[in-house]
Amino acid sequence: MPVMGKLGKRRESDRRCDDEEEQLALTPSQPSKRQKKLLISTNDLLILPTKLCNWLRHKFVRPLHFTPPSSSSSSSSSSDLIPFGHNSSNSSGASGPGLSKYDAFISFRGADVRNSFLSHLYYHLHNLQKLAVYKDDVDLERGEQISPSLLLAIQRSDVYIVVLSPKYTDSPWCLEELEEILRCMKLHGRRVIPVFYGVDPSEVENQKLPSATAWRIRSWRAALSEVANLSGFDSQVIRPETKLIEEIVKAVFQAIHYSCSQMVKFPAYSASRGLVGVERQIEQLQALLCSDGRSNWTIGLWGMGGIGKTALAKAFFDLFSCRFEASYFFSNFTDTISGGPSLQPFGNLQNHLFSKLLGDGNGRAGGGAVSYGMAVHRLSRMKSLVVIDDVGNDVGEIGPLKDMLNGQYCNLFGPGSVIIMTGRNKQLLKNVCDHVYEVKGLDCEEASELFCLHAFRGESAQIEYLDMVERAIRYVDGNPLAITILGAHLFGRDLQFWDRELGALEDNPNSVVQNVLRRSYDGLSRVEKDIFLDLACFFPYWRHLKLVYIEEIMGLECGRVNLITNLVDKSLISINVDEGYIEMNSLLQDLGRYIVDEEWQIEKRSRLWRSQDLYYLFRENKGTESTEGILLLDNQGYKEHILLLQPDTFTRMKRLRFLIISNQASSLVLPKDGLNCLPNTLRILDWYSLTSKCLPSQFSAENLITLNMTNSQIEQLWEGDELDADLGNLKFLNLHGSESLRKLPDLSTAKKLKEIDLPFCTSLVELPSSILYLPKLESLNLWGCSSLKLENLEDYANSNPGPSTGHHDILPSLRELDLSYTPIQKVPNFITRLHILELQCLKCTKLTEFPVIPSLESFTLTRSLIKEVVELEKLTELKFLRLSDNEQLVLVSGDLSKLKSLEEIHLDDCSKLSSLPESSGILMRMESPIGLFKLSLQRCKSLARLPDSIGNLMNLGSLDLRCTAVKELPSSVVNIIRLSELILQECKSLACLPDTIHKLTNLNTLNLFGCVQLRNLPELPPSLKNLDAHGCNSLQTLSIGTVEKHDFSNIDWCFGQCWKLDPVVYNKLVDKFTQDSVRNYYRSSLLLPAKWGGESGDEEGHPWKW
Structure with missing residues (x-):
């Protein structure tokens, strides 16, 4: 429950609550009926509909309220506004996720919390909740001036978590951070969440400060006083620590949701991306989504090329993806399904989509039916946002769409899900979408704004140019792409140039957009034209390569990078800064290909990518010096053609730079003695399944x-x-x-x-x-x-x-x-x-000696013949160690406490391993950055006991002992205070758990599946959310204290096939679950056997499950 730093000491006049302003942040000692309601006034700039308020009330039982920045403008008083945000005229709000790089920034003192509280808070926010969190990992002596990179990170974050620990005020760096955080809070209305960790909120501003000038001391005192008066969390009040972290995570999500709901951020988002007119269409999409009672929507965005379909879809995704439990933007769908084996990185589109939505780093939803079914099951409960960009013009693409979405489209996902598709084929979109929304061009005012943004770099047009601006706007007819490129083309030119260019455009009867694009291309230098044509004609190849590789391949890394920059400045390409890839509008790709096609003779064209053209060229052996690039993919319509290449096919192509061929279907057959020659000018030779x-x-x-x-x-x-x-x-x-x-x-x-x-x-x-x-x-x-x-x-x-x-x-x-x-x-x-840094030795079945490489950060060794691993402490830089499936391994020795960077150890399937290395010291020292977080010993069948020193691994978060021979856990295991996951599945010799296991106050998951010797469960920690005791058919009792003290409103407990479970315990579980789960029905689950004393088959089909 949130507490108020020193808010309780404020004057009564500063704490008034009336109809215009509700104060919801209360001290624990002052319970109020207002805590049962979520009341947000019109002064808060956020009006929520009743259904959303009810959802938030269940999601955040005790909501932490942040007082927003004051606003001179008042919001609408309607409570029926659409749940995708509220339009406000206030332009000083937070930038929001669309503009910011980080969801949260953590300010902390490393010496106090880095290896304990902070590492687990970061793990919950970043690893579990998938938030972008900035945590400064530098733990060196730092100067008193905040670094520019850190300053930028603060400015580009939405929420700030300030961990005020005992030594926080010792650091000038931390105090400088705090001042900048509070500045951003006031200037941009961002959220600050103080965490009083081991300090009294009332004493924060009186703590000792480092030596500094008088004005800095006053400034720091003021900042500490201000942050101490903000609503926050006190570690001495909220216990255990796992509950403290849960409350902080809830508060962060509430703050992000608030930020997402403010359309006030849209001007900053659109300005940073040069978007104009998108806000109007975003509002129309919002209205459409709320126009009837549909639980899910599939919407098609349809319009001519360059009209802004992708920009609208990307803006919607950036602004609202934070509202969904899972989201993915699938770009260039058509290119992806048409790529060859070396160009298509996904293989299976559905696996790719599932992995992106579920956060599977391996890029697969699963290799078998069980994991596939689990993926579908998980997605069916998740509110998801999926954008599929550029579904193309071919009705045949409906097949891949159906395969990817399991034939169900939006019904594949949980309630509230939205799928958006963009494309130029209206009929195709009608076949797969609930509604097709036509993306229209800009009106005159919007077109003028966008044009000036590029033609004058955002400055106002000079008077003598006004007529020319009006003339240009009239010509482009509201097409954003044409406006952007024409503006960039005319930038910095005199009136005579403007008049000449506009006149040439007006005299050309062809498409307006194509005319504008062509004039911009004509203004490039010769080298820039070559780069543009290379990118446009072979984009299916380039789109999967990082920009740095493309620059190297094209020879642009040595002082010629500005050539790419020039194309970006002219809006002919764009760079995805986060991913490092080049992006190019499909119309610009068409332009490049059209320019090459102007030379009507195929053998005279500089670049060839169509299968029919290349088959003609090869069959007739008409290659010439004009050919500079060849891209041939199997699935471009000529798979069934078998073509024998001549030995001298490439002899006359003396300027060929790129030769990219996918020959998976063996459609190209080389002569028996191979080719006579290849051009020495080649920069890329990429030939899949070459038969020479x-x-x-x-x-x-x-x-x-x-x-x-x-x-x-x-x-x-x-x-x-x-x-x-x-x-x-x-x-x-x-x-x-x-x-x-x-x-x-x-x-x-x-x-x-x-x-x-x-x-x-x-x-x-x-x-x-x-x-x-x-x-x-x-x-x-x-x-x-x-x-x-x-x-x-x-x-x-x-x-x-x-x-x-x-x-x-x-x-x-x-x-x-x-x-x-x-x-x-x-x-x-x-x-x-x-x-x-990284060495992999998977299934090296003849390897007999363990290599010691001190520099290693990651080492994997499996299926070898090694018997001993000694001197493990010499791998001083090691972070990840996997020694799984080494059946001859009997000894692992070394002092783990000396491996200060070690995070994970996997010793799975080492069937002869009977003991673990001792740890001579506590592996959670202040000089250790992280400490061992995961230890996996799955299926080590000879491992009957753990060393007592296991308790020294206090930073251990996950311990996996499934299918081992352990009979009991050492009592020292309760010293692993950070342990959140304990897996004892199929430990058939395990007879009992330590009576003190309830002291593991961070334990979230306990897996006892198939522990057939286990008879009693002692009192379990109240933090336990997931308990699997399925198949524990000897289990009789469960501590009544566990049932009475536990909050059953958010659990997933399973006692399937526990036939001997005491009826008293059984009834207690049912009563407590029924009582508590009312508050959070959909997030709780309890599985019990249907009756007692039956056979194992009796439960099938008739379990009691809530």
Whole structure:
């Protein structure tokens, strides 16, 4: 329950409550009937409908009220406003999630709370609730001036959590943070949530301050006094700590919901993105969503190209996605379903959608029917927002849509869900949507505003230009894309240029939009035109590559990056800053392709991407010097055509820079002896399923940057033992799945090579010794190279320590190494001396020695022959350790307390492991950034006991002992005060739990499924929300104190097949659940056996379940 810092000491005149202003934040000692209501006045700038008020009352039983910034404008008094927000004329409000980068910013003193309270608060907000939370991870001695990056983070956050701990005021840095936070609160109306952690709210402003000038001391005192008077949370009042964190999370969500509901933020959102006229259409969409009693909506946004369909959908998503439990913006849907295997990253669209909505980092909803069903079940209860952008013009796309949405569209999701689709085919949208909304152009005033934003960079038009502005607006007829590009094209030009350009447009009878786009293109330099055409014609390829890779491939990284910037300035492309990808409007892609098509002879065109054109070119062997790029995908309509390429097909293409072919269906057949040559001008050679055994010997590859031949039949890159080619520009080498590859060439000239991917090159026996001295190599993937031997590299490294400074010259940049599924018996010594950060050795079935690499941050070793893991403490930088499925492993030794960065240990399926390493000290020291948070020992069948020192792992959050032989838990386990998840599933020897387990006040989940020897459950902690005792068929009693003290309004407890459960306990559970769950019916679940003393089949079909 929230408490009021020093609010209770304010003058009575400052605390009046009348019909115009309700104060809902009360001290615990002053209960009030007003706590049972959620009353928000018109002065709060937020009017909520009755249904939403009822929902909030159940969601937040004791709502924390934030007094909003004062406003001179009054909101409407209607209580029936649509639940998507309220339009206000006040323009000084918070920027909101659409503009801000972070949902919450945490200000704290690391020495007090970093490794305890803060780590768990951050885990709940960021990992569980998926909020964007800024937490400064630097814990060094810092100066007294706040850093610019931290200042920016504060300014770009919606909610501030200020953890006022005993040493908070010792830090000038913290006090500077606090001053900036309060400034943003006053200036932008943002929310500040004080947490009084171990301090009395009334004493905060009187705490000792660091030495400083008198005016800074006064300023800090004022800030402390102000924050102490805000409504917040007191750790000495709200106990246990898990409840304190739950209350803070609720308050953060309430603050974010409040921020989301304010349309006052829209001007800031639209201004930051150059949007004009979207607010009007957003309001129309809101009205549509509230026009009848539908629980779910599927809406199509239809209109001509460039009219703003995607911008409207993105604005709606940015502004309102925070209202939904799950949300995803699926961009470029048409490009995604039309891409080839190397271009389509999802494989299964439904798995991709499910994983995005459910937050599965593996990108899959599940590999089997059970996990698939669970995904569908979870989504059916979640209020979701899904935007599917650009569904294209082909009615055939309805099939993929139905597959992705399970044939149910919006009914796949929980009540209140919304699906929005954008497209130019009205009939297609009508077939799949409840309503099709026509996106219309801008009116004259909006068009003028948008035009001036680009033509004059937001400044007012000079008087002499007013007639020209009116003329331009009249011509573009409200199309936002045309307005934007025309304005950017005319920016900075004189009147004569304006008159000439507008005259040329008016004289052209073609499409207005196409005319404007073409004039902008004509104004580019020659190099800019080439870049634009490359992007437009081959966008299905580029859209999956990061901008930094595109710049490298196009040679733009060396002082020519401004060429991309120029295209952005002219609104011909845009950059997704958060993701790092290039975005391009489909009309601009069409423009680029139309320009290339103006040369009517196919062999004269510079870029070719249509299957029919390429099949003609190859069949007639009419390649010429004009051809600069080729993109051929299997599924573009010519799968059934089999075409034999000629040996000299590419001979005459002397300017070819990009050759991208997907040959998955074997529609292209190469001559038996391969190709005679490939152009030396190639920068990208990306040929999926190439059937040649080697590349042409005359191909020098001196300009090659990317060489990608996934699933090829290549045996060696070049014929012969020596390579004359200069690979000085090669940066990315990918031969994934080339099972016939026997050897790699000498790579000594490849000084820029960054990534080598050789997974499943099963015939590859050894690597060239020159690979050791690649100065830029960052990633080496040898997964599944089942014939590979590394002895030659070890011998060469020992006999040739390097050209200058010994072993430090060996792979100095290597950070990721994957040796999974290789036959290595020992990790070579030279590898142990590298500064590798991540090493994977999955299923290395012949590996017998545990490698010690001090620099490792992540290490995975499975299915090996190692028997002992010793000197574990030498891996001083280790954060993640997985030693699962090592059946011969019997000993793991080392002092875990010395691994100050360690977060997770997985020792699953080590069937002979009978003991764990001792921890000589408490692994939760102030100098340790995080401390071990997860320990997994699943199916360690010989593990019968845990060491007493397990209690030293006080920061442990998850302990998984499922299917082990443990008979009991050591009493010290109750010292793991941060433990939130304890899994004892199928521990068939477990006879009892510690009587003191109720002291685990942060325990949220206890899994006892199938613990058949367990007879009694002691008193359980009140924090326990999830309890699974299904199949505990010997269970008889449960502490009555557990039932009486527990809040059953938000639990998920299961006692299925607990046939021997005491009837008294049974009835107590039913009565308490019935009494408590009324407050939160849909979030509570209790499963009990149908009767006692029956057989295991009696329960099926007739369980009591609430």
